[in-house]
Amino acid sequence: MSADPIVFVAAVRTAIGSFNGALSALPAHELGAAVIREALRRAGLGPDEVSEVVLGQVLTAGAGQNPARQASVGAGIPYSVPAWSCQMICGSGLKAVCLGAQSIMTGDSSIVVAGGMESMSKAPHAIHMRAGVKMGEASLQDTIIHDGLTDAFYQYHMGITGPVEVKTDEFPRHGSNLEAMAKLKPCFLTDGTGTVTAANASGLNDGAAAVILMKKSEAARRGLMPMARIVSWAQTGIDPSIMGVGPISAVKKAIEKAGWTLDQVDLFEINEAFASLSIAIARELKVNPEKINAQGGAIALGHPLGASGCRILVTLLHALERTGGKRGVAALCIGGGMGIAMCIER
Structure with a gap:
């Protein structure tokens, strides 16, 4: 273990919105900006004290260039501070933290905001039309399914394997009970062997989370108590x-x-x-x-x-x-x- 380890001085998340729910009007970068601002507030840091921002996001189709940069600037962090996006599917948000820690360990940065953001509600449907459709039909692809939930190697769903204030999570659905959940049909295997249903699988959601990283010595110098x-x-x-x-x-x-x-x-x-x-x-x-x-x-x-x-x-x-x-x-x-x-x- 390092004599001067990387520590967390703030850790925040938004409420988690349901698909097309309370957070659905907000693009991912606005959710990201919200957690960056709150993390800085809790740590007592100014936006100009940040060295780097690293945020994970999976569904970036239609989100514009470098959503992490959009979130960083949206949170008031100066243009001079670099920000970049990473993608490791469901691991993206944790991988961003690893990358932020590495940046501090190598001396590239001293204070890093790291985390992840997603608006599954904003994921578009897409179609490849560069060369037009010469014969037959063309279908829209749901980028949630194609880019987020379908295995790229086996081509099947992984399941087979404005001012907005939201104070509470929207999941699970209100009124859920064991009796109703037990009656749900399997989602993937319908031959009687399936066991994965909407009740025992995670949902489609919107939200963001962020942490602030620095060396233990930097936290001590600033009078911050590491979490x-x-x-x-x-x-x-x-x-x-x-x-x-x-x-x-x-x-x-x-x-x-x-x-x-x-x-x-x-x-x-x-x-x-x-x-x-x-x-x-x-x-x-x-x-x-x-x-x-x-x-x-x-x-x-x-x-x-x-x-x-x-x-x-x-x-x-x-x-x-x-x-x-x-x-x-x-x-x-x-x-x-x-x-x-x-x-x-x-």
Whole structure:
């Protein structure tokens, strides 16, 4: 572990909006700007003190050039501060944090705002018309499905594997109950073997999350109390057809790099794309299920793709603070067959 580790001095998220819900009128960069402004306010930092901004976003079709730059400028950060977008499907928000930490470690930056944003409601339908349609029909593609939820290798849905103030999450649907959810039909396999339904899968959502990173010495110089420090992170690859279990190898690798054992971790935030994945991961890692997503996972809260990696980290940071826990792990499965995980410590 570094003698001068990278620490978090602020961690925020928006409320999570349902598809075409309360946040649907706002483009992703406006959601990103909102969390940047709030993170800076909580840390007591001015926009001109930021060195770099890194934000993840998955569905960028129609969003304009470099949405992270749009969010940065929209938050009042000076033009002189670089900002850039990253894309690692569901891992984008956490990967942005890793990249921000690397920038500080190499000396390129001293204070980094990192996180993710997504407006799935704003994702357009698209059609390739550069050469026109010579014969037959052409169909619009839903970019949510094509760019966000369809495996690029096997070509199937991953499930088979204005001033606006919103104070509460819109997910899950109001009035949901076990009896109604039990009657829902499987979404993907309809031959009687399917188990994934709308009730045990994450939804289509809008939202953003951000953290502020700096070295521990920089926080001390500024009189800021760190929420936690980054101990390690890891990324791994697996067969795309079983992408949902990607967190297993990523968590194991991150834990090994941290020099921990799994039973030393107080809380896990593992993105809950589907309930079956959370169960499989808990069993394979032999982790007490009560330690996983104790604050509610993506099925309960929602899954705004590019924001989720940072959202689970924000949840983990505040959960450790509330419960007095010391060590936590955030992890996600990633379309295309990958996993990402980060170990943090208070």
